[in-house]
Amino acid sequence: MSxxxxxxxEPLGEYRVVPDFLPPPNELAFRDxxxxxxxxxxxxxxxxxxxxAAKNQTQYQRMIRQLLDAYVDSHTQPxxxxxxxxxRKRAAR
Numbered sequence: 001m002s003x004x005x006x007x008x009x010e011p012l013g014e015y016r017v018v019p020d021f022l023p024p025p026n027e028l029a030f031r032d033x034x035x036x037x038x039x040x041x042x043x044x045x046x047x048x049x050x051x052x053a054a055k056n057q058t059q060y061q062r063m064i065r066q067l068l069d070a071y072v073d074s075h076t077q078p079x080x081x082x083x084x085x086x087x088r089k090r091a092a093r
Contacts, residue, residue, distance in 0.1 A: 032069075 046060070053060035 049060040049063050
């Protein structure tokens with residue numbers, strides 16, 4: 001497995017330039033606009049998130065925020081609907 005790679009001076013053959021499709025770094029580091037809220041949660045829920053956050057070395061509030069964001073994302077997907085505007089005409093009898 002430790003065999004050295006030998007490079008040769010052969011032509012590259014066919015190649016093509018791939019356009020830069022990555023967004024600039026300032027677009028990668030965005031954060032959604034945050035809104036501060038006051039909410040009363042059950043002690044059981046807070047203890048659950050705190051214990052799991054400690055195990056995963058993260059903040060429990062971040063876990064709750066991500067859970068809520070995932071819930072919103074899953075419920076805002078457009079529903080698959082039947083096509084509209086294409087009514088079938090019944091055959092004349």
